[in-house]
Every structure is written in C-alpha cells, then in structure tokens.
Amino acid sequence: MQLIRGLHNLDNQPECVVTIGNFDGIHIGHQEIISKLVSTAQKKGIPSMVISFSVTPESFFGRPKARLSSFRDKHLFLKSMGINKHLLIKFNKSFSEISASSFIEDILVKKINVKHCYIGDDFRFGKDRAGDFSLLEKYAVDYKFVIEKVDGIYIDDQRVSSSAIRGFLSTGSFEMSKKLLGRAFSISGRVEHGDKQGRTIGFPTANIPIRRQLSPVLGVFCVVVRKDNKNFNGVCNVGNRPTRGGTKVLLEVYILDFNQEIYGEYVEVIFKKKIRDEIKFSSFEELKSQIKKDTQSALQYFSSSS
Incomplete structure (x- = not known):
C-alpha cells in the first residue's frame, strides 16, 4: 500500500475509488465502508484510496478525543484490508477554510480524480461542515463520478461509532467494545x-x-x-x-x-x-x-x- 503524505505529493493521479474520514480504530462500521471500497475498485480495475488526517479536525479545533489506534496500527489495518493508497492530509488552518464546493472541485475531482466515492451517513466536510451527501450528489452528476452513502451499523441497539467505543472502554466494558471494533x-x-x-x-x-x-x-x-x-x-x-x-x-x-x-x-x-x-x-x-x-x-x- 502506498502512503502519500499530503496533497502536494499527488502527481498524475489515475481515477480511483475513494473514502474519507478519521477511521479511528477502524471499527466494523469503517470496515463495511472499506470492504465496499476495495470490492468496487477491484471490479473497476482502478486503485482504492483512503483519505485520513494527520491532525484530526477535533484536535485542530481544540476538542481532542482519546485515539483508539495509533497511526501505525491504522495504516497496517488498511493495508491488511487491501487498500492500494492511503492519502494523509494535515488538517490545518488553510485546509479548514476550504469551502465544501472547493473541496469537491479542487481536491476530489482535480487532485484525486475520483471515479467512485463512499461516505458514512454522518459525513460532513468543508468550512463550517457545510458539505454533506446531498451536495456530493449534486456535483457527482456534473463531474460524472458515483457517490454512495453507507448507513450506520447497530449492535445491541447501539450505533457503532468511535465515540461509543471510547465510552465503553472508559468504563471497562471490553466485551461491548470488542463487538463494535470487531476485535x-x-x-x-x-x-x-x-x-x-x-x-x-x-x-x-x-x-x-x-x-x-x-x-x-x-x-x-x-x-x-x-x-x-x-x-x-x-x-x-x-x-x-x-x-x-x-x-x-x-x-x-x-x-x-x-x-x-x-x-x-x-x-x-x-x-x-x-x-x-x-x-x-x-x-x-x-x-x-x-x-x-x-x-x-x-x-x-x-x-x-x-
């Protein structure tokens, strides 16, 4: 798996299948998205790419959360699932000010050359988190890429999320955290x-x-x-x-x-x-x-x- 540190290191990027997120812990909800990503990329015969962040948006805005996985462990897990490329973007002031429409046009389309994109049902992006699935749908028509939303997963009436896992770990509920992480x-x-x-x-x-x-x-x-x-x-x-x-x-x-x-x-x-x-x-x-x-x-x- 190729690790690309920063958008400036993208050069003549071929069409690819993309997903975007922090993917902290790579729980079973993340795994569902990544499995679809890898399968679609293989069917289309183009690379799969995961975009994550070296500084999380929460940390940048002064709301750091306990991380479930180190960068090394996350990277190796993505590799084990068959991802071809891991693009690591540093979330900083200039990146935080990119509008949702500019993120789609200038980064997803022009820089990354997206052909197919998977996102979670709670995914937001762009300045002030103004971008969502409906905006991606609109641009997907204009720029001829496919956008798919992957619904959240529930276990024992609990939505699988990194935040929920942190809560279970903080109270020592390791059996429940294991169910949500998948390990x-x-x-x-x-x-x-x-x-x-x-x-x-x-x-x-x-x-x-x-x-x-x-x-x-x-x-x-x-x-x-x-x-x-x-x-x-x-x-x-x-x-x-x-x-x-x-x-x-x-x-x-x-x-x-x-x-x-x-x-x-x-x-x-x-x-x-x-x-x-x-x-x-x-x-x-x-x-x-x-x-x-x-x-x-x-x-x-x-x-x-x-």
Whole structure:
C-alpha cells in the first residue's frame, strides 16, 4: 500500500475509488465502508484510496478525543484490508477554510480524480461542515463520478461509532467494545527503558509510551501481551503513576511468569478486564502491597477464564 503524505505529493493521479474520514480504530462500521471500497475498485480495475488526517479536525479545533489506534496500527489495518493508497492530509488552518464546493472541485475531482466515492451517513466536510451527501450528489452528476452513502451499523441497539467505543472502554466494558471494533481493544508499541523501580519490588515492567494526548483507558487491567505471535498473561497500569510523581501517561505491564529482556521489541497489549482505577498511594510500600493484590486478581481471572 502506498502512503502519500499530503496533497502536494499527488502527481498524475489515475481515477480511483475513494473514502474519507478519521477511521479511528477502524471499527466494523469503517470496515463495511472499506470492504465496499476495495470490492468496487477491484471490479473497476482502478486503485482504492483512503483519505485520513494527520491532525484530526477535533484536535485542530481544540476538542481532542482519546485515539483508539495509533497511526501505525491504522495504516497496517488498511493495508491488511487491501487498500492500494492511503492519502494523509494535515488538517490545518488553510485546509479548514476550504469551502465544501472547493473541496469537491479542487481536491476530489482535480487532485484525486475520483471515479467512485463512499461516505458514512454522518459525513460532513468543508468550512463550517457545510458539505454533506446531498451536495456530493449534486456535483457527482456534473463531474460524472458515483457517490454512495453507507448507513450506520447497530449492535445491541447501539450505533457503532468511535465515540461509543471510547465510552465503553472508559468504563471497562471490553466485551461491548470488542463487538463494535470487531476485535479486542489493544495498544501496541515498542518497549522502552523506564525508571526500573518496578524490579526493585519484584515486579519488573515492560514500558510502552502512549504517543497520544489522551488515552481511552486509564487504570489497572488484566491483559494479554502478544509478542512474536505468542501470548503471555499480564497486569497492566495505564496512567501517570501519581505515587511516583509521574506526569506523562505511560503503559506499564508486568508479564506473569516471564523473565526475558524485550527492550526495543514491538508488543501488542490486549485488554481483557479492568481491575481498578489508578490510585495515589502514601508510600511505595502501599503501592507494592496493592500490586501484589492486583497480580492475584489477574491470576484468578486468567485461571477462571482458561
């Protein structure tokens, strides 16, 4: 899959089948759109293209949301679904001021050379979010491209959306978030060196930086750590470690019955059950005592679910 960073890197773009959105988490609603996109592109014999944003509109306008997936994970997921091109646009002041009609004419038609376009039923675009499906329908006639709207998906009377998934994750409702995502929620990253305080109390942790402003999960969890296609049970803390005076959100995972050095290796942490919220303890000894209790809770969970 080709990654194109910015509209300025489009050159002699052939006709293509396009969809546009943040696609955070690539939940089953997104997957429905992308599957249609890939199928239509294959039938027409032209490339499929997903357009997403390096800065989300919400973040640009000062309303950042917890991201469900890193850019790397999103990009790899799109690749696995058979997308040919991923166009990444930086959402900035000049882009935010492009009118809906100019977005269609100057970007979709002239720059991207759209032949067929799929959008979600709640998709809005252009300055002040003035553009919608009806406007695209009007221009599709003039510029001879096909526009299709994909209706939202409901599971257990819940509309599938990134916002709904964030809500379920924040309360530890991992079974429901799994239904909407189509897979278990996870965070991936490369293991980095930490302050190594955990090993001084018998609980060495693998530290994974969360390179996002907000995390959709905070607290202590039972997790499965996937490394080199092998699964290991663990206890994970996501937070700023208030007892140790931390300020930056970090993922720390104590892998049960594991003694390998994995610095620099890429792992996936799959969330299974929330144990508790993060707490600031009055002493390091209190923290150590609580970690023992958390570990016991995790052992009981994995024993009962095996």
